[in-house]
Amino acid sequence: MKKTIISDNGKSCSVCSRTFRIGEYVVECEHCGAFAHENCFKEHGCGSEECRAISPHFEKSEIILTKEEVSKVIAVPENTKNPTEYLISELNKGEKPFSKLAIFSVAFSVFVALGTTLTFAFASTISNTAFYYFAFVGGFASTMLAAISLILFNRNKRLRGLPLAFFAIFIGSATVMGGIANFILTYSESYGPVPTGKVDKKKIAQDIEKAAAHIQEPLKSNVCVKSGFGLSESMGSGVVVKNKESKTYIITNVHVLTGGSMVASLDEAKRKARNLSVTFYNAETKEAEILWVAPEGIDLALICCETPENYTSSVKIGSANDIKMGEKVFAIGNPMGLDWTYTEGVVSSFRNREIGKYEISVIQIQTPLNHGNSGGGLYSEKGNLVGINTWIYEKAKTEGLNFSIAIDELTKTLDADLLKIITESN
Numbered sequence: 186m187k188k189t190i191i192s193d194n195g196k197s198c199s200v201c202s203r204t205f206r207i208g209e210y211v212v213e214c215e216h217c218g219a220f221a222h223e224n225c226f227k228e229h230g231c232g233s234e235e236c237r238a239i240s241p242h243f244e245k246s247e248i249i250l251t252k253e254e255v256s257k258v259i260a261v262p263e264n265t266k267n268p269t270e271y272l273i274s275e276l277n278k279g280e281k282p283f284s285k286l287a288i289f290s291v292a293f294s295v296f297v298a299l300g301t302t303l304t305f306a307f308a309s310t311i312s313n314t315a316f317y318y319f320a321f322v323g324g325f326a327s328t329m330l331a332a333i334s335l336i337l338f339n340r341n342k343r344l345r346g347l348p349l350a351f352f353a354i355f356i357g358s359a360t361v362m363g364g365i366a367n368f369i370l371t372y373s374e375s376y377g378p379v380p381t382g383k384v385d386k387k388k389i390a391q392d393i394e395k396a397a398a399h400i401q402e403p404l405k406s407n408v409c410v411k412s413g414f415g416l417s418e419s420m421g422s423g424v425v426v427k428n429k430e431s432k433t434y435i436i437t438n439v440h441v442l443t444g445g446s447m448v449a450s451l452d453e454a455k456r457k458a459r460n461l462s463v464t465f466y467n468a469e470t471k472e473a474e475i476l477w478v479a480p481e482g483i484d485l486a487l488i489c490c491e492t493p494e495n496y497t498s499s500v501k502i503g504s505a506n507d508i509k510m511g512e513k514v515f516a517i518g519n520p521m522g523l524d525w526t527y528t529e530g531v532v533s534s535f536r537n538r539e540i541g542k543y544e545i546s547v548i549q550i551q552t553p554l555n556h557g558n559s560g561g562g563l564y565s566e567k568g569n570l571v572g573i574n575t576w577i578y579e580k581a582k583t584e585g586l587n588f589s590i591a592i593d594e595l596t597k598t599l600d601a602d603l604l605k606i607i608t609e610s611n
Contacts, residue, residue: 188223189213200225200232284337287346287353290330294356297323301360305367314417314444320364328357389525390467399568400515400527405498407517408435409464409524410473410488410560412442419444422518422561423463423488424570425499427607433492434607435463435473436595437560438484438575442475447482454478454486461488466525469493479598481541484575485590487603500562502608503569505546505591508532516552516574516589518561528553536588543598546591548572554587563589 189212191205198205199219205211212226213219219233230236261268297319304316331353338347393404406425413419421441427434439447443457454475464470471490479485508514515529530552538547548563554577563572572589596604 187213187215189220191220196220198222198225198232199236200229282344284334284344284346284350286330286334286337287344287349290327290334290353291349291356293330294324294327294353294360297327298356298360301363314413317364317368317417320360320367324357324360324364326357328354328361331357387468393466393525396527399566400517400564402498403500403515403517403562403564403568403570404525404527405466406500407466407519407525407561409519410435410437410441410461411464412458412461413444414460417444418460420519420522421557421559422574424560424562424573426502426570427499428492428497429606431492432489433463433471433496434476434487434489434603436562436573437486437488438573439478439486440484441560442486442488447484448478449482451475451478463488463490464524465493465496466498467493467496469496477600477603479594481543483540483543483545483590483594483598485573485595485598487595487599487607500564500570501568502592502596503565503567503571505535505548505571505593507565507567507569508548508571510534513566514548514550514552514563514571515566516550516554516558516561516563518554518558518574520555520557522557526558543594545594548589548591550587550589552587 188210191207191209191211196205197203197220198211199214199221201222203222205220210223211220212223214221214226214231214233214236217231217233217235219231219236221232225232261271265271300323301316301319304319331350334350334353335347338344338350393401396404403424408423408425410421410423411418419441421438423435423437423441425433425435439454442461443454446457448454448457458475461473461475462470463473471493473488473490475486475488477487510532512532513529514532515527517525517527520526520528530550532548533551534549536547536549537544539545548571550563550572552563554574556577558574558577561574562570563574565571570592572591573595574587574589576588577586596608599607
């Protein structure tokens with residue numbers, strides 16, 4: 186070992202590999218001529234590969250690379266500014282995890298879209314409320330989840346699944362737009378703009394008192410029936426057939442109570458008919474309950490409420506046998522929100538329709554009807570109730586094809602105790 190002074194750059198210690206400074210004292214190995222710091226040399230000896238083999242300070246080691254290991258060697262391209270960062274990025278390429286939130290948002294949005302589609306397809310048996318919950322609440326929630334996952338992608342570049350988040354946003358947005366479109370179409374078809382603005386119930390009562398004698402009682406016996414809340418609220422008509430012991434009994438259609446769907450039992454009708462109320466011609470509104478629904482999906486129901494003070498009106502129940510083809514009839518109801526409307530026409534025909542095990546009588550009429558007339562009464566010229574207005578055909582395709590269920594079907598299917606109440610004399 187001999188000491189020397191470093192006179193040029195580029196040389197480094199054979200032991201610790203640090204670069205020497207110019208003018209620094211180092212030692213030179215007499216065996217191989219390698220340079221080292223004096224302390225490094227004293228502790229470890231010469232660190233060159235030639236001297237390591239014979240030095241007691243270094244253990245001999247052999248490095249053996251297999252073909253598989255050699256195949257995994259990553260070549261760093263020339264002119265790479267930061268080889269370490271390049272190697273890390275290459276090693277992480279196969280280890281990027283999928284975003285769990287993106288996967289969940291896709292699954293949730295597909296579930297919501299399927300639920301919306303099914304509730305729309307089975308609207309006749311499922312309440313419209315379910316459709317709107319899926320379309321609006323579910324669609325908005327799935328869109329927000331996907332939007333949050335996009336934010337996470339922006340913060341963590343290592344996550345995979347970005348297209349899934351965009352797909353979930355598309356599905357969620359499409360679901361919401363579908364719900365909006367259905368609501369607009371339903372609203373415009375069912376109600377539409379009311380040209381008269383807000384209805385003055387007091388004026389209606391005054392007009393009824395001035396009406397022709399044979400239609401006064403049917404007008405006073407007409408009620409406006411409402412069921413549901415907010416977007417799922419449905420509106421139609423009803424006919425008062427009895428006032429007894431502070432209770433008023435009203436006939437209407439089942440679909441008026443349930444938002445357009447039919448039911449298989451009274452319990453199902455009660456579940457679907459929420460916030461049920463009736464408004465009388467004198468502007469009084471009462472909460473109502475369902476007493477009976479016709480069997481086999483026949484669209485008739487009987488409801489009752491507390492009788493308003495000084496209210497005594499009710500119709501006289503007649504029969505479809507009281508009228509003939511070509512005879513005049515009139516209808517009273519609440520079409521398109523235009524409450525207590527009178528329309529007249531003629532009987533076009535009598536039809537039979539099979540519903541379950543029943544064959545019911547249906548009166549085809551030319552009397553103008555619109556949405557909101559459902560559940561209202563059809564009357565003979567004498568003012569007797571002969572039918573409950575139930576069906577109208579699409580106005581864009583037909584004109585004057587309207588149908589009432591003959592009131593006889595109520596007397597045939599109604600429970601005996603209830604039939605006794607509404608038909609017995611006061």
